[in-house]
Amino acid sequence: MSVYSMTGYAAGQCAAGEPSTDASGSRLGVEIRAVNGRFLDLSLRLPEELRHAEPALRERVAARVRRGKVELRAWVEQRADGGLPAPSAAVLQRLSGLQEQVQAWLPQARGLSVAEALQLAQRSAGAALDWSAPLLALTERVLEDFNAARAREGARLQTMLRERVAALRALAAQAEPLIPQVVAQQRERFLQRFHEALGATPADPTALQERALAEAAAFAIRVDVAEELTRLQSHLSEIERLLQRGGEVGKRLDFLIQELHREANTLGAKSASLDLTRVSVDMKVLIEQMREQVQNLE
Structure with a gap:
């Protein structure tokens, strides 16, 4: 199933009726444009002679579009000679x-x-011309073009999101080995402080060593981000699953982006090295780019 963007545009024209019934040579025009929105917000701009078709037009658009601020405009275009044909x-x-x-x-x-x-x-x-049939037929055709344009834009956004998911996985892979290195370095510092304290004071060496090891263990627990990285990988897998499934995924993806941002923030807060801080910042940049793209998806 395709992933649709909420941004799209399509337009079309056709003869208002068969030549035998449309002596005026008038033409119908329909234009549909849309931008992103939280819900379906449909507005119609119709001339008086087409106003009777508004309920049917709303029904057809609602059947094809689920979210977005959509504007449908229809008009009757008179012939080039001023719309004054020779009367019968x-x-x-x-x-x-x-x-x-x-x-x-x-x-x-x-x-x-x-x-x-x-x-x-x-x-x-x-007045004798029935506008309903050509108007609804033209609207169906324009809606087909409109959804095709939204599908093309959705495919482009889908590709960009997949690229950023891959980049986030690469950053998570960089972060995983950094924590054991930081913990090992800090443990060495605690033990060094233990030996320095042992040489400066006549305190019980066993108690000092136990305190140094306890501080090293507390530090390891404080900076451990394994849980955050696991949740981040889980969110990325769910994003990939939704993109593969397609359909109305915008709201779910928006929620997952919030969760990704939360994990990246926690990763930065627990950072104990410049390398891990850099990874956290790079993750936030990618996640913000994903947020901007997801807000355009239906």
């Missing part, structure tokens, strides 16, 4: 008959001008 004889006859009926009751009513007659004819043609 039947329409003109109908207008003439209506005008005669009105003037029979209102003799002082003025006759229709050419502009008024053309405008009424255009409205009549537009």
Whole structure:
């Protein structure tokens, strides 16, 4: 299953109807654009003649998109000659008959001008045209292109996340051997202090040695990050599993990124060497990059 980005764009146009029913030569246009958001926030921008299709449009978009701030805009584009086609004889006859009926009751009513007659004819043609079928068909086609664009962007983000997961695993592998080295070095320092104290004071050597070894053991426990590294590796495995599964993974990945950041912070807080501090800082940089990318995933 694909991983979708919440960012995408697609647009399309088509004839509003068949030539026999669409004498005006009008065209329908649909545009869909989206950016990231916590939930599905859908807004529609429709002209009056398309307003009746709003519930059906909302249903179709909600079936394809789960999260993001989505805007769907539809419009009717008139022909290049101003959208004033030559009216048919039947329409003109109908207008003439209506005008005669009105003037029979209102003799002082003025006759229709050419502009008024053309405008009424255009409205009549537009009202007779059923916009629903072409609008919904075009919206389905644009939604296909929209999701294809989101899938391409999602694949790119997926690749970047996998690269950073691999980099974090490499940093964790660097951190693992550093702790035993630091503990061994510190143990030597404690024992050196024991020998120095033994030469300077007549204290019981057994008690001094036990104290030095106890301090070394406490230090080893304090700086041990094996548990943090194990949890970090577990979170990375779960991220890889989610990316492999695909679908709606954005919220779960965002939670795992928070957990990764927590482990990296603890690693830095327990750091007892410059090398381990550097590893912690490098991890935080990678995790922050992952956070920015995950916020764009559905």
